[in-house]
Amino acid sequence: MDRIAIISDIHSNMPALEAVLADIKERGIKRIICLGDLVGKGANPKEVVDIIRNTCETVVKGNWDYLVAEVADGETMKWNNIRLDEEQIDFLKNLPLYIEFYISGKLVRMCHAAPNDVFLRIRSNCTVEEKSVLFNPPKNGAKECDVLIYGDIHVAYIQNFNQKTLINVGSVGVPLQVSQASYAILEGKLDERTEAPISFTLVRVPYDVEKAVRDAKEAKVPNFEKYSHELNYGQVYRP
Template identity: 40%
Template sequence: MSLDRIALVSDVHGNLTALEAVLADIEGRGIERIFNLGDYVGKGPRGREVVEVCRRRCEVNILGNWDDFLPDPARTYDTEGMAWWLAQLGEGQGDWLRGLPFSYDFLLSGRRVRLFHASSTSVHNRVRFDHDEREFLGMFANTPATGDGPPPTVVGYGDTHDPFYEVDRARRTLFNTGSVGNAMDDPTPVYVILEGVFGSAAEAPFAIQFVRVPYDAEAELAVARDMGMPEWDGYASELRHGIYRGEMHDPDGPKYHRRPAQLQ
């Protein structure tokens, strides 16, 4: 039986060097189908270029929280970083980002898969790895954001930058892709490969694989410095050490990135 493979990437956050390394790994494995779970921009220096590459290379592109709020014409920003990242977008890219679909459903080896960025209700509602049962079940629910239809049995999402895999006795499977451009704890970019029979309602082998791809973080930091990107020290903390920029000046804080953060 021939199985299809789909690469899932998420949370590139303007880190073009990391994205190029991950795409090279995907291409080297002969995978042609790439789905992107959002957050193309912000935090890193090259949102414009990341959007250009993803529009060209990704078969499916999904809305992320940064993609929704950063180019929102109703918002005004009084921080240097937000204004800078917004200014990096090319003509029409803000409209493209805000017009992306909320979720994407498909069949794979008899399982109904649903992908979205953060949760079933909103790109701004965060569900972390240490969720409770109510939050877990809520990820599989139909909502006004996802629309009607058969509920999924497999849900994949990004947003938290914490990759994980979980399954219950009803065979509901929840996983997080982690982040390509802004991975926490282990700062090595990570993406997911789904393997199965695409579009098939018949049960068949099904697999989820997490892949870490080393890249030249110092090259990306050099680009950010040369471009004069604000919050460079925080960005260096994240790319070099996987320490969230909001914690870099808190030596007594928790050791690992296992806590809420507002703008991941």
């Protein structure tokens, strides 16, 4: 069996990323795919981009990666942009929007929010009809996928419907509902077109939330109150 760890939405949170990478290593998993939103919100955009480049075999583009590297408008995006060097900006600009491969007879597609749109937000409580668009072929000649794995909403869940499986891996750096870093493990026979056993695991990893909050305060990240609320309570901040 082949095992792949899928991480997403690190948002510059180093203590959370380190805890997740240590857990992946402890389990002996060698392959890691990242579903975007490396930067934004937390204290360490530069360090996080470097670590992700060195540890992940594939990285897809998130909405924050796009906004920080390619738009850089507004206080938060500028704060992140100026902390990255030219090579890191180029790396974020050139990320693909999705990747796909076969595992245990299933065509698996992975993206940040939707295969062709980093801004389409499909929440866990959306209807099956709304969620179904994620399985559509992203370009002419592509196929409908069997399994779609995404990030963006920071809420981890697995749902089966209409012979398909939809998985959100949650967020490493700004996890909602439970204040522990979230990621997923996919296990099956890689590049196998014949159906075989396959498994999807959602993992939660405790990490030093206090340190992440302290680092962000010291770094004077924009919207610190909102960020610390999200880390401490696992809820979107509503003042």
